[in-house]
Amino acid sequence: MSLKLIIGTKHISSWSLRPWLALKHIGVAFEEILIPLNKPQTRQKILQYSSAGRVPVLIDDSLVIWDSLAICEYLAEKFPSAQLWPENVAMRARARAVSAEMHSGFAHVRQQLSMNLKKKVPLPELNADTQSELNRLQAIWRECLALSGGPFLFGSFTIADAMFAPVVTRFLTYSVPYAPELELYIQAMAHLPAMRQWTSAALIEEN
Ligand SMILES: N[C@@H](CCC(=O)N[C@@H](CS)C(=O)NCC(=O)O)C(=O)O
Missing domain, CATH: 3.40.30.10 (Glutaredoxin)
Known part of the structure; x- marks a missing residue:
């Protein structure tokens, strides 16, 4: 292979x-x-x-x-x-729905808060669409975490977490305020060994 x-x-x-x-x-x-x-x-x-x-x-x-x-x-x-998707069929359907929502949406967050792991940027003045997408992202995470108990969206790491990983970095790069109950999730994602490995390599890139 x-x-x-x-x-x-x-x-x-x-x-x-x-x-x-x-x-x-x-x-x-x-x-x-x-x-x-x-x-x-x-x-x-x-x-x-x-x-x-x-x-x-x-x-x-x-x-x-x-x-x-x-x-x-x-x-x-x-x-x-x-087990990249949750084992339970209802949870798997939900994981697919939130992954698809991430994949096809959040254009304003992508545009106004583009991913850049080498930067720490003060939060710009957010336009209303970006703010509403940030609210939606947090609502998705809160719902999934409340159902699964965390630490990842569906308990253990799944494709849904992989899909949201880049927006988690944007919350940190731009110091986007988030609900306190998301702290454990955001930290779990930031400290995932693979995430740290990717970030270490990103930080020494030339441009
Ligand atoms: N829907 C695609 C989007 C991929 C995409 O837009 N990739 C960007 C980089 S992150 C790209 O290849 N851009 C081509 C370029 O910069 O020339 C996916 O999920 O893989």
Whole structure:
């Protein structure tokens, strides 16, 4: 088996972080190929692996999978013992719903509070849409944690946590105020060994 994950610059590539965390959670060996983003050659380099022209891309022998959530779904099927989705069918449906909501939404948070693991930025004046998305994110987390008891959204680490990992970093980068009952979750995510490993590498990137 030869798994390769093509990712972008670690301090800014929020989409790449998700399947990388899933692979680390599984504990399977994989080759990591990092393509620096925002360079003249970026697009050409990504196109060598995927005609979609975006990272992340997972390559499993001759199979090419683009899109972070599709990669996570594939990994959940390929490595069932890693329990990347909750075991309970109702919880699994909820985990898929919140993952899909994250994947397809929160455009204002993405735009106004872009991920940058190398920065600590004072909170800018938030526009109403960004504030309402931040409120929604916290409501999702509170509901999931109340049902599961934590420390992760569905008890143990799942794809849902991988999907939200980049927005957790934004809360920290921009010192976004959050409800006190989310402190344990945000700290659990920040101190996840794989998250620390990604962040350490991100901090020494050149640009
Ligand atoms: N829906 C895609 C979005 C991926 C995406 O937008 N990736 C950005 C980097 S984080 C990218 O590849 N940009 C291409 C570029 O900068 O040329 C996914 O979930 O994988």
